[in-house]
Amino acid sequence: MMRSLLDRWNKTDPILRAFLAGVFFLGINAGILSTAFNNYLNDSFRMSAGERGFLEFPREFPGFILIFVTGLLAALPIRSWAVITGILSAVGVLGLGFMSPSVKTMMVWMLLWSMGGHLYMAVESVMGLRLAKEGNHGRRLGQISGMANLAAIAGAGVIWLLAKAAGVYVYKAAFLVAALAALASAALFARVKTATSEPGGKRFVFRPKYKYFYYLNIIFGARKQIFLTFAPWVLVTIYGVTPAVMAALMFAAAFLGVVFRQAFGIVVDKFGERKMFIADAIILVGICAGFALSADKWLLYSLFILDNLMFATRIARTTYLNKIAEHKSDIAPTISLGITMDHVVSMTVPALGGILWAAYGYKSVFMAASLLSIAGFAVALSVDDKVKTRRMAPPVAAVPEPFSAD
Numbered sequence: 001m002m003r004s005l006l007d008r009w010n011k012t013d014p015i016l017r018a019f020l021a022g023v024f025f026l027g028i029n030a031g032i033l034s035t036a037f038n039n040y041l042n043d044s045f046r047m048s049a050g051e052r053g054f055l056e057f058p059r060e061f062p063g064f065i066l067i068f069v070t071g072l073l074a075a076l077p078i079r080s081w082a083v084i085t086g087i088l089s090a091v092g093v094l095g096l097g098f099m100s101p102s103v104k105t106m107m108v109w110m111l112l113w114s115m116g117g118h119l120y121m122a123v124e125s126v127m128g129l130r131l132a133k134e135g136n137h138g139r140r141l142g143q144i145s146g147m148a149n150l151a152a153i154a155g156a157g158v159i160w161l162l163a164k165a166a167g168v169y170v171y172k173a174a175f176l177v178a179a180l181a182a183l184a185s186a187a188l189f190a191r192v193k194t195a196t197s198e199p200g201g202k203r204f205v206f207r208p209k210y211k212y213f214y215y216l217n218i219i220f221g222a223r224k225q226i227f228l229t230f231a232p233w234v235l236v237t238i239y240g241v242t243p244a245v246m247a248a249l250m251f252a253a254a255f256l257g258v259v260f261r262q263a264f265g266i267v268v269d270k271f272g273e274r275k276m277f278i279a280d281a282i283i284l285v286g287i288c289a290g291f292a293l294s295a296d297k298w299l300l301y302s303l304f305i306l307d308n309l310m311f312a313t314r315i316a317r318t319t320y321l322n323k324i325a326e327h328k329s330d331i332a333p334t335i336s337l338g339i340t341m342d343h344v345v346s347m348t349v350p351a352l353g354g355i356l357w358a359a360y361g362y363k364s365v366f367m368a369a370s371l372l373s374i375a376g377f378a379v380a381l382s383v384d385d386k387v388k389t390r391r392m393a394p395p396v397a398a399v400p401e402p403f404s405a406d
Contacts, residue, residue: 015192016131020147022082022188026120027148028181029089031155032174033113035250038232039243040096040171045103049233049362053354056229056347058107062115063343069115070122070336071203078130078332079192082123086186088116090179097175116182121339124148125318126332127192135269137322141315142265149257156251163244170243205333213321213334214341215379216277219372220313221342222349223284226369227307229350231291234362235304239297249301253308264312273320277380280313281373288370292363320385 012020041047047055062069073081092113100106124144132140158177162170235241235249268276283306290303318335325331353365 018188018191019082019127019131020144022086022185022192023124023144023147024151024154024185025181025188026086026089026185027151028155028158029093029178029185030117030148031152031250031254032158032178032181033093033155034152035156035159035247036171036174036243038236039246042236044100044171045106049237049357050354052233053229053350053352053357055107056225056350059110059114060225060343060346060350062111063118063121063339064347065340066118066122066343067204067333067336067340069119070333074203074333078123078126079189081119082127082189082192083186085116085120085123086182086184086189088112088119090116090182090186092116093175093179093182097172097179118339118343121314122332122336125314125335129318129322129331137319138265138268138315139262140265141318142262142268142312145261145265145312145315146258149254149261152254153251153258156247156254159247160244160251163242163247203333204337205330206337207326207330207334209324209326210321210330210334212379212383213317213324213338216317216320216376216383217338217342218345219376219379220317221345223369223372223376224311224342225346225349226353226365226372227287227304230353230357230362230365231304231307234291235300238362239300249304250308253305256305257309257312260309261312261315265315268316268319272385273316273323274380274383274385276313276316277383278377280310281376281380283310284373284376285370288366288373292366292370320383323385 038052041052041055070081073084092109092111092115095109096106096113100109125141128141128144129137155178159170159174162173232246235246241249264276287303287307287310290299294300317338321331321334321338325334353368356364356368
């Protein structure tokens with residue numbers, strides 16, 4: 001099997017191979033931070049649940065201003081956006097590990113790291129669409145997402161090893177590895193040419209036709225932030241989960257995600273986005289109920305992993321936009337606007353959740369989150385994923401599919 005995978009990798013177009021390798025190294029950076037960040041905050045600054053909730057406001061601020069940042073970068077090739085993500089991530093993580101004597105200083109470096117991560121959200125979607133064959137956009141995005149998950153396994157593995165070997169220096173050592181990985185990604189992204197040499201697109205686009213794409217991003221922003229902030233915080237502070245166990249959970253989610261996200265992309269191409277959005281809303285009900293009503297650690301671990309897997313619905317949102325976009329140049333700014341709308345919600349929900357937690361306990365946060373599933377279900381029923389707009393410019397030449405039998 002390994003020989004077969006290597007053969008397919010070697011047959012992959014060098015442009016796509018360089019991009020996927022960059023995704024892998026940037027994914028190591030993200031895997032390390034997503035695994036260790038909550039424990040880092042708890043061990044280094046002893047934050048309360050309310051303080052942790054309010055910290056999400058500045059952490060998510062780069063996502064809020066992303067539409068303006070990508071507007072400034074609109075004349076640059078998408079690959080330049082990718083290089084910038086690697087550099088920002090590297091600088092921010094180095095600051096977190098070695099130059100954060102106080103919460104205020106830490107927040108400055110956190111902003112840089114977060115800006116890199118949020119810019120990558122737009123980069124991944126736009127480059128994925130440009131490097132896909134017609135009709136296989138979900139599959140390509142699933143492959144890219146699967147590669148990121150494979151990298152997250154490596155990132156979680158770094159934390160697991162260093163938690164045992166580095167002792168009190170675990171965070172410094174881990175963040176140094178994360179910074180080096182981000183720099184490697186920047187170097188690899190710089191090698192990506194052709195399809196990603198075109199400018200990012202228009203500076204700003206807002207069309208009523210894209211309203212359901214906007215709604216889906218807003219709902220996802222609320223849902224995402226509750227589970228990124230409070231699900232791990234429940235595990236760490238209520239159930240005493242250690243960095244090693246958090247690393248194991250992230251490892252499991254990433255390992256399953258390598259296959260799940262690729263399969264999800266294929267299913268989106270085959271069955272359409274509407275059914276995926278409906279399934280996501282239904283699954284969210286079960287996840288919220290579990291965190292609100294159960295004290296079984298193993299169930300909570302399973303739900304934590306499931307929620308991580310369901311973040312794959314971003315693939316469906318991207319392919320849905322690709323179907324309804326009036327012009328190819330609308331895609332990058334519309335994705336950026338969607339991320340900004342996502343983060344308008346993301347910046348406020350954690351603070352509100354922290355207040356709700358302090359007043360009524362953590363279970364109330366997840367009971368409130370269950371209301372999101374109703375909104376998501378209503379929007380999903382309104383989505384028309386059969387729409388095909390043909391006013392877009394001819395697509396760039398696609399590169400060969402990797403890891404396929406084609």
